[in-house]
Amino acid sequence: MRLLRSHRNEASLATLALVVLALGLFEVLQPGGRDVASLTGDVVTFNTLVRIGILTIVVVGLNVLMGYAGQVSLGQAAFYGLGAYVSGIFTTRAEVFGLPGGLEGAWWWPWLLMGVGMAFTGLFAYLVGRPILRLKGHYLAMATLGLGIMVYILFRENFGFRTSTVNLTGGFDGLFDIPRLRLGSWELWPITRYYFLVWLAALASIAVALNLVHSRVGRALRAIHGSEVAAEAMAVDTAEFKVRALVFSAMLASLAGSLYAHFQAAVSPGPFSFIGSLELVVMAAVGGLRNVWGAPLGVALILAIEEFLRAKGHELFAGIGSEAEPVVFGIILVLIMIFLPEGLTDGLRRLPRLWQRRSGTPAASSEVTS
Amino acid sequence: MSVDAEVQQFLRKRRPAHQARGQQIAWAGVTLALLAAILYLGSQKNFGPLQYAQLVLDGLRGGTIYALIALGFVTVFNVTGIINFAQGGFVMLGAMLAVTINDWGALAQWSPGPRLAAAVLAAVLATTLIGVLVERLTIYPARNAEPLTLIIITVGVYIVMQGVALIVWGTDAYSLPAFTTLAMRDRTFRLGTVIVKAQSFWIWGVTGVTMAVLYYFFEHTMWGRALRACSVNRLAARLMGIRPDRMSMLAFGLAAAMGAIGGIVLAPATRPVYDMGLSLGLKGFVAAIMGGLVNPPAAVVGGILLGIIENVGAGVTRAGIKDIFSFIILIWVLLFRPQGLFGRQQTVEKV
Amino acid sequence: MSALPGPLASTEGVETPPLLEVRGVSMVFGGLLALNNVHTRVLPGQIKAIIGPNGAGKTTLFNIVTGIYAPTQGEVFFKGEPIQGLKPHAIAARGITRTFQTIRLFHGMTALENVMVGLHRHTRAGFIHAALRLPLARHEERRMREQAMDLLDRVGLAHVAEEEATHLPFGVQRVLEVARALATRPDLLILDEPASGLNESEGRRLMALLREIRDEGTTILLVEHDMELVMELAEEILVLVYGTPIAEGPPAAIRRHPEVIAAYLGDEELFVEPSLGRRMQEA
Secondary structure (H helix, E strand, C coil): CCCCCCHHHHHHHHHHHHHHHHHHHHHHHCHHHCCHHHHCCCCCCHHHHHHHHHHHHHHHHHHHHHHHCCCCCCCHHHHHHHHHHHHHHHHHCHHHHCCCHHHHHCCHHHHHHHHHHHHHHHHHHHHHHHHHCCCCHHHHHHHHHHHHHHHHHHHHCHHHCCCCCCCCCCCCCCECCCCCCEECCEECCCHHHHHHHHHHHHHHHHHHHHHHHCCHHHHHHHHHHHCHHHHHHCCCCHHHHHHHHHHHHHHHHHHHHHHHHHHHCCECCHHHCHHHHHHHHHHHHHHCCCCCCHHHHHHHHHHHHHHHHHHHHHHHCCCCHHHHHHHHHHHHHHHHHHHCCCCHHHHHHHHHHHHHHHHHHHHHHHHHHC | CCHHHHHHHHHHCCHHHHHHHHHHHHHHHHHHHHHHHHHHHHHHCCCCHHHHHHHHHHHHHHHHHHHHHHHHHHHHHHHHCCCCCCHHHHHHHHHHHHHHHHCCHHHCCCCHHHHHHHHHHHHHHHHHHHHHHHHHHHHHHHCCCCHHHHHHHHHHHHHHHHHHHHHHHCCCCCCCCCCCCCCCCCCEEEECCEEEEHHHHHHHHHHHHHHHHHHHHHHHCHHHHHHHHHHHCHHHHHHCCCCHHHHHHHHHHHHHHHHHHHHHHHCCCCCCCCCHHHHHHHHHHHHHHHCCCCCHHHHHHHHHHHHHHHHHHHHHCCHHHHHHHHHHHHHHHHHHCCCCCCCCCCCCCCC | CCCCCCCCHHHCCCCCCCCEEEEEEEEEECCEEEEEEEEEEECCCCEEEEECCCCCCHHHHHHHHCCCCCCCEEEEEECCEECCCCCHHHHHHHCEEECCCCCCCCCCCEHHHHHHHHHHHHCCCCHHHHHHCCHHHHHHHHHHHHHHHHHHHHCCCHHHCCCEHHHCCHHHHHHHHHHHHHHCCCCEEEEECCCCCCCHHHHHHHHHHHHHHHHCCCEEEEECCCHHHHHHHCCEEEEEECCEEEEEECHHHHHHCHHHHHHHHCCHHHHHCCCHHHHHHHC
């Protein structure tokens, strides 16, 4: 049975899986005493690879939502945060909700919460998506932006409760001591174990998204992107498909959020702010929105740039150090958007053709002159 | 009955008429309920009329700044169709540049008054120039891109501005002397327990003058009229010999100037920081949306309303959730009044 | 009671229930009357045309029938059931589909994929089936691909199946849009100026195709400016002027109808070459 529709995507997925496996084994075995970080001169660490995996899951969902269904979300970090906080809150203070304290010790409890988080976030996305997705273009962008900031404020402000009476989110400081994941008594930690779990989820989400976009559902979403009126004339329930695409992306974001919470063993509101949402959009756009493979590519590139600037920034920009990071980041972003508005995947795809055109130009012009 | 009579009849009893009445009732109901909620929450904190007056006055001050920023959004959107996220960056740059120039050693022997005036003027001019540069370097090369691409570009520009500000000014909060006293301590006026800083009057006054100048510019000057023509119909404007890309540049310059003015007059009342632009820009944007995004006077009213609502809302609840009110308003307006609080219902989209 | 001209002889006394019936539909846009008490019916198996000068409300009527607008007043019945006010996709699911005056193919998708969207109505696989590639999704996918290919083959576009739809020549795009609409297997196919922008031979081919489609049992309702084509193709014509129906009947009768001649046919230019300004407004 074929897992995916296209051989090329299957091959790409297999390649990515092999790379993931190779890097993981490298870190485990440490041949010649070298670890993964040493491969890039301590710029891209093993920790970064795990974060790339986690964010890939979020950005894959965003890619389907924005690139295929054509619905902008500038508040995706809210869904990411909901997953993280559901996991964080219920694994550290289940008793606030009157749940028996023993649950927090059960190995299956965090796994169940991952599912609960996805269901809850999906439901939330459905409820807010129904009205909000009636909006288009700029207006949709702004509504999702507002929504994202509201959710962020609720996290930061402990849902409006005084932390002294009911402490849910820990306010600014967030939650600590979130347990690692376990299978029975086998802990998915140290990081080398967790890495494989995260990337398993990331590869699965890529496979699922590839299946989706090359199906009846994916075509309906792309049709909506092309022309809602025409899609409706083809009996596509555009309102429903749009909101389901949002739910899909929100559930992936929630899954990633849960994985993030157990990875950091702590959750604070910072990553789920407006800037967090923007970074997600930037990753998706830089990778290329009309291609699922843009997600891992964009996430890896942006995180690599960030890590590089953090590690080497002070050498490149004497005396300035890591403060140069946002500037360089912003400039790269603007340049990519001006010169490769369809993202890197599109740029790579066009590379052979550009090459042809360049080598073909003299011939064409000589034809004209003769 | 003839067809004409039939048509006449339902022209008269068309739905919008009684829909409008129903809407009015709903509006009145919602407003009353909100007022009741505010009064209830306020009574929990033993607020009297004076406390409310204070909240409204402070909100009015913030709202005036939002109005100025909103005008920048509206100007750029009208002419180019772009939502310029970098608008908040102009506000920050204006304030920071004014502080820096005012503290500049070369001007140390000037007397405080002219020095401050020179600093303000130079900061506005410099920010305007930066606005024009931003348009030339980032918007112009991508002028045919999709809206999302342009949004991301302006976001990138904002990130660069804030990043540069971080390098130049660090994370410290700075201060600009109050315009009245030319010192850090501002004069205050007291009406009972209600306190108004003199700087507030500067904010209102300068904003008022700026709007008057803008009005004159748009109504009575050639460039202003050309800008307006561009916002009505870009193609027609081009046919009339107006170059839309020049207008785009002009719009960004104007927006930057407005943002800078807002940041500068606000600076003595708050304390400018490198990342102040984000939240101010977003609020200005909400104000512009409240005004329907294309209507300058409505954006001004939207800004003032927003300032008052969020300040009163935060006052009766908690300061920490102040920002949430603007975003509740944002989503509410987008969903129920996408044409703005004062705009007329749009006609059906043509297919 | 009504000032409406009665239906002309041919439709009178026909017993078959109409496939589509428009009853007293009026549409007001911001005080402007776009349609004024329009009554008309389309019988099963008919090719019916609506003609009229620009601004006559033809497209508006289409938009009401396909659910894009809800009429200000009046009712629309399809297969005997009221459909006015239903969402467009719900109406499409009942068997009405359409093409557009300005072609609306889905960009970023191949010709084949465009037609496959048309098959949406006859397939069921949702998000879960599709994401996990469950058997239902796989079977449907294979079937959709075959059927879409067959359809393309039939309209003579098999050779462009893998080309991006919006990059095809204009005339090809028109035909592709018809193929996409046909994929929904509609009972009523609504065509908004299908021949506009086509050259003589493309127009001929389209006409032949439309006849074939009709012969296979699909009812066709179209708006068209090409009078020659309309007169040759349509079995019945409704004439709208400023939103008001002024005549209805077979082509021969319409050609002789004094009001039509007075209001419309006498001024050939009016509908053969619509003014530039009008065009721009509509685009």
